[in-house]
Amino acid sequence: MSAVSAQDVKTLRQRTGAPILACREALAEAEGDFERAVDLLRTRGEARAAKRAGTEAREGVVQAYIHTTNNKIGVLVEVDCETDFVARNERFIAFAYDVALHIATKPDLLAVSEEDVPAQEREREARIAAEQLSNVPEQARERAIAGKLESWLDEVVLLRQPHVNSDKYDGRTIEELRAALASETGENVIIRRFARFAVGA
Numbered sequence: 001m002s003a004v005s006a007q008d009v010k011t012l013r014q015r016t017g018a019p020i021l022a023c024r025e026a027l028a029e030a031e032g033d034f035e036r037a038v039d040l041l042r043t044r045g046e047a048r049a050a051k052r053a054g055t056e057a058r059e060g061v062v063q064a065y066i067h068t069t070n071n072k073i074g075v076l077v078e079v080d081c082e083t084d085f086v087a088r089n090e091r092f093i094a095f096a097y098d099v100a101l102h103i104a105t106k107p108d109l110l111a112v113s114e115e116d117v118p119a120q121e122r123e124r125e126a127r128i129a130a131e132q133l134s135n136v137p138e139q140a141r142e143r144a145i146a147g148k149l150e151s152w153l154d155e156v157v158l159l160r161q162p163h164v165n166s167d168k169y170d171g172r173t174i175e176e177l178r179a180a181l182a183s184e185t186g187e188n189v190i191i192r193r194f195a196r197f198a199v200g201a
Helices: 006-016 020-029 034-043 046-050 090-104 119-132 138-156 174-185
Strands: 059-066 073-081 190-198
Touching: 006 020, 006 034, 020 034, 020 174, 059 090, 073 090, 090 174, 090 190, 119 138, 174 190
Parallel strands: none
Antiparallel strands: 059 073, 073 190
């Protein structure tokens, strides 16, 4: 199976409006076949939920989580939706709480999505990867650097991470959980921002 290129992912996202991670996974599963990837996204409800992605989300909640074992780590996260009705829904509030809990365990998080990662941080990681891989043959170096960047993004981007409670969520990523909630509620659901506090940090 050939690697999925960033351009292919971008093209599929523009066509369906589905999240980046969902597009990448669908293209990988479809072995690059765009039509099959579109069908996979539709089957999973990603494309349907994505139709509402342009709808403004002006309601929502700010959820807090304090690590109960030592009271030295706390998180605030803003999760938005379209209506007050959904914002008051127990399932929506529980999702926001579980996102905050996840963030509490991840001190290296930089951003909600790949697009939110500062360009200077991405460039810095690319430079470090290039230096670490200076002994790799030229023809393989670019791909190796890209692989290291992907691994780094997995560590610093919230939506790419499997939820820390793997028993409850069966290894699904935060993005998959967000997309499932958007599909279930029929509303655009956005993790807008977060702040993680640690005593002495």
